[in-house]
Amino acid sequence: MDKILRINMGADGAPAAKTEPLGDYAGFGGRGLTSAIVSKEVPPLCHPLGEDNKLVIAPGLLSGSTAAMSGRISVGCKSPLTGGIKEANSGGQASQMLGRLGYAAIVLEGLPQDDTLYKILINKDGVEITDAGSLKGLGNYDTVDKMKTEYGEKIGCISIGPAGEMKMSAASIAFTDMELRPTRHAGRGGVGAVMGSKGVKVIVIDDAGMKTRSPQDPDKFKEANKAFVAGLKKHPVTGEGLPAYGTNVLTNVINEAGAYPTHNFQSGQFDGASKLSGESLAEMENARGGEGSATHGCHRGCVIRCSGTFYDKNGNFLTKQPEYETVWAHGGNCGIDDLDAIAQIDRLDDDFGVDTIEIGATIAVAMEAGLAEFGDAEAAINMVKEIGKGSHLGRILGNGAAVTGKVFGVERVPVVKGQAMPAYDPRAVQGIGVTYATTTMGADHTAGYAVTANILGVGGTVDPLKPAGQIELSRNLQIATATIDSTGMCVFIAFAILDQEDTFQALLDLISSFTGASCTADDVNALGMKILKLERDFNAAAGFTNKDDRLPDYFKKEPLSPHNVTFAVTDEELDQVHNY
Amino acid sequence: MFRTIEVVDMEQRIVNEGQHSGNTPSKPHICMTITAESVPCFFSLLSAGFSVIVKAGCSINDLLSQEFGIPEAYINDRIQTIFLNGKAVDDSKSVTLQDGAALALSAAMPGMVGSTFRKGGVFAGMRSQISHMTDPAVHHDRQTEVKLKLFNLIAKELGPVFLQKGIMVEGNTFQNFVLRNADDLKVACTLIYLNDEKTDVAGLLEMNWENQQVFLQVTSEETG
Numbered sequence: 048m049d050k051i052l053r054i055n056m057g058a059d060g061a062p063a064a065k066t067e068p069l070g071d072y073a074g075f076g077g078r079g080l081t082s083a084i085v086s087k088e089v090p091p092l093c094h095p096l097g098e099d100n101k102l103v104i105a106p107g108l109l110s111g112s113t114a115a116m117s118g119r120i121s122v123g124c125k126s127p128l129t130g131g132i133k134e135a136n137s138g139g140q141a142s143q144m145l146g147r148l149g150y151a152a153i154v155l156e157g158l159p160q161d162d163t164l165y166k167i168l169i170n171k172d173g174v175e176i177t178d179a180g181s182l183k184g185l186g187n188y189d190t191v192d193k194m195k196t197e198y199g200e201k202i203g204c205i206s207i208g209p210a211g212e213m214k215m216s217a218a219s220i221a222f223t224d225m226e227l228r229p230t231r232h233a234g235r236g237g238v239g240a241v242m243g244s245k246g247v248k249v250i251v252i253d254d255a256g257m258k259t260r261s262p263q264d265p266d267k268f269k270e271a272n273k274a275f276v277a278g279l280k281k282h283p284v285t286g287e288g289l290p291a292y293g294t295n296v297l298t299n300v301i302n303e304a305g306a307y308p309t310h311n312f313q314s315g316q317f318d319g320a321s322k323l324s325g326e327s328l329a330e331m332e333n334a335r336g337g338e339g340s341a342t343h344g345c346h347r348g349c350v351i352r353c354s355g356t357f358y359d360k361n362g363n364f365l366t367k368q369p370e371y372e373t374v375w376a377h378g379g380n381c382g383i384d385d386l387d388a389i390a391q392i393d394r395l396d397d398d399f400g401v402d403t404i405e406i407g408a409t410i411a412v413a414m415e416a417g418l419a420e421f422g423d424a425e426a427a428i429n430m431v432k433e434i435g436k437g438s439h440l441g442r443i444l445g446n447g448a449a450v451t452g453k454v455f456g457v458e459r460v461p462v463v464k465g466q467a468m469p470a471y472d473p474r475a476v477q478g479i480g481v482t483y484a485t486t487t488m489g490a491d492h493t494a495g496y497a498v499t500a501n502i503l504g505v506g507g508t509v510d511p512l513k514p515a516g517q518i519e520l521s522r523n524l525q526i527a528t529a530t531i532d533s534t535g536m537c538v539f540i541a542f543a544i545l546d547q548e549d550t551f552q553a554l555l556d557l558i559s560s561f562t563g564a565s566c567t568a569d570d571v572n573a574l575g576m577k578i579l580k581l582e583r584d585f586n587a588a589a590g591f592t593n594k595d596d597r598l599p600d601y602f603k604k605e606p607l608s609p610h611n612v613t614f615a616v617t618d619e620e621l622d623q624v625h626n627y
Numbered sequence: 628m629f630r631t632i633e634v635v636d637m638e639q640r641i642v643n644e645g646q647h648s649g650n651t652p653s654k655p656h657i658c659m660t661i662t663a664e665s666v667p668c669f670f671s672l673l674s675a676g677f678s679v680i681v682k683a684g685c686s687i688n689d690l691l692s693q694e695f696g697i698p699e700a701y702i703n704d705r706i707q708t709i710f711l712n713g714k715a716v717d718d719s720k721s722v723t724l725q726d727g728a729a730l731a732l733s734a735a736m737p738g739m740v741g742s743t744f745r746k747g748g749v750f751a752g753m754r755s756q757i758s759h760m761t762d763p764a765v766h767h768d769r770q771t772e773v774k775l776k777l778f779n780l781i782a783k784e785l786g787p788v789f790l791q792k793g794i795m796v797e798g799n800t801f802q803n804f805v806l807r808n809a810d811d812l813k814v815a816c817t818l819i820y821l822n823d824e825k826t827d828v829a830g831l832l833e834m835n836w837e838n839q840q841v842f843l844q845v846t847s848e849e850t851g
Binding site: 283284285287288289291292294296297299300301303304305306316321322324325326327330333334353371471474475476477478479481482492520521524539542609610612615 | 667668670671674675705707708710713714715731733734735736737738739740741742743744749750752753754755756757776778779780782783811
């Protein structure tokens with residue numbers, strides 16, 4: 048992975064591809080690389096859908112190797128949803144394949160000179176860019192099926208659906224999974240709209256003839272990988288809870304805590320939560336059976352296997368196992384307690400290519416506006432279909448919760464920097480509210496993940512029982528997450544690292560034995576801080592101030608049942624998060 | 628190791644409760660024998676919550692270890708997430724159960740927010756506004772009824788024992804459960820008794836248990 052593929056979509060005559068060495072970007076991967084390129088090369092004040100924006104797709108540092116859990120891929124750009132820097136990441140096969148082909152990043156630049164839609168083939172022989180007019184308007188599933196017919200079944204696809212073509216701000220980019228289905232998405236921030244603005248429908252990756260990337264110290268790498276996998280397997284979260292129930296195992300617990308946003312964040316508990324729980328979903332999937340039903344990986348090399356496959360009542364494949372965020376967004380947040388209906392919406396979201404969190408939040412805002420009753424699953428399904436059709440209503444909904452709230456005059460719109468909040472009410476879990484408010488990405492639950500300050504030693508030890516600790520915790524977690532996102536590692540490795548120091552050491556050994564450079568906890572911290580600084584500097588130049596690092600006002604005023612709490616972290620405290 | 632857990636005989640507790648209050652217990656008593664692979668079907672009843680009779684004022688830890696007989700190692704290591712009345716508990720030894728309490732038990736949870744709910748975890752500060760404070764110890768001789776919810780791995784591991792010993796659930800909750808799973812239960816249940824008389828799934832659906840509890844015992848063919 049020593050080269051960057053740049054494709055100028057606006058080159059004279061036709062799009063032109065060139066490869067160049069990493070240069071100043073050496074040492075970066077994943078989010079680190081996307082943010083480094085965007086912050087250096089994209090004018091912060093440019094229009095996100097204009098010629099100056101760039102779409103950067105970057106595998107993690109360890110992608111393409113045999114390191115377990117190293118198959119995450121990052122997508123970066125200036126976001127049409129937030130107006131700030133964006134990194135959205137995904138599972139799927141593309142990261143490993145691009146890594147094996149030697150690409151540290153694909154950068155789409157410029158704008159096509161007309162409305163031609165393109166497909167890009169990347170293989171061991173180079174890059175081929177051809178007309179993809181026949182794919183216009185197709186959903187991700189049909190697009191991938193056509194690519195399968197054309198290029199065979201050993202490819203990986205990166206594609207957009209109609210939402211991306213229509214440049215909707217909630218549009219995602221789909222990545223195919225191990226079964227060559229477009230079920231994995233870089234969902235957040237409208238990255239699909241930027242790909243659509245570049246006129247690229249699909250990137251087909253074929254790594255036939257390429258070898259797995261070799262570590263600098265194979266023996267140490269093998270040993271570290273073995274220890275790392277053993278650590279993941281012995282931990283109750285990564286070794287048992289996630290494989291058995293998936294991320295949706297959180298539903299019962301978050302609901303019990305009164306932190307489960309219900310009916311567009313009107314209350315913190317949903318009566319139908321147990322019907323939506325990971326336990327119920329796993330039971331349903333196990334009863335229906337089928338390949339990879341309740342336990343499945345999202346990419347090769349995944350040992351946690353928190354995903355699954357959702358088959359309908361007749362045993363036909365419908366979609367991947369919906370994640371906790373998806374089940375919440377289309378479930379409790381919209382008052383819907385029917386897993387089959389939620390899976391159907393998930394399939395539509397994936398096919399049209401939209402972010403499930405953003406669209407779930409948007410439908411709930413629309414329901415609050417009176418477009419439908421909370422709990423009306425059929426109405427929710429129809430709203431998503433409007434997005435796919437690109438009707439006037441669909442165009443509004445497809446541009447997210449903030450736009451929809453503005454159009455329909457709704458005050459209760461749960462967004463930060465224009466991006467919808469995920470499945471945890473920040474009044475109940477105020478530490479997550481600090482992260483929602485202050486992350487560079489807009490409201491994002493993965494921006495500050497579970498790598499403990501006490502292990503990483505970032506910013507000293509925090510007293511967890513003092514409310515003031517929320518600021519320090521959020522800061523430390525944001526730094527640590529930026530680093531994990533750069534390795535291509537799934538953030539869920541964090542649990543094993545959190546509890547087992549030997550597993551954290553195994554991760555450091557894995558990185559250092561692969562790269563040949565020493566990797567310590569201090570290096571991890573330094574990289575995370577560097578990435579966050581790049582991102583914050585970009586946002587500042589794009590016009591963001593500390594006034595954007597705030598939750599909507601109603602979170603401070605409307606008590607959340609059942610605990611009747613409001614968001615109590617002060618603006619002054621929020622302003623301290625990025626003092627480092 | 629979990630097979631060794633001996634949950635207190637809840638039927639005996641109900642009899643004791645009746646003697647204590649001077650009332651004769653009159654809860655419908657349902658005994659179901661099911662195929663071993665069908666046990667998970669009943670876990671939704673455990674996560675929705677069932678009633679148990681406990682010593683008023685006892686600590687969560689005492690309830691789990693002394694009254695339910697759950698090994699300390701399991702309580703300390705496996706039960707990582709505890710809620711009492713919806714508030715996260717950090718120290719199970721210093722939080723006591725009062726009348727009408729709702730206690731939920733879960734394994735360690737994923738995600739940043741899942742991690743914040745771990746008892747005594749480093750992220751506990753992130754949810755300090757909904758943490759359960761320490762209660763003053765108030766011990767009573769009387770017994771009281773609390774609701775217990777078992778989630779995820781805890782339901783999987785402790786659930787079969789509770790089901791075998793018997794749980795008290797709201798009548799309409801149980802009937803909704805039977806209605807929702809009627810087809811599966813018709814296949815899974817090899818024997819059903821209602822108050823010692825043989826019946827079937829249809830027979831259960833015909834009953835009217837609105838506003839009363841039922842006592843349910845579920846034995847799998849493997850455990851039975």
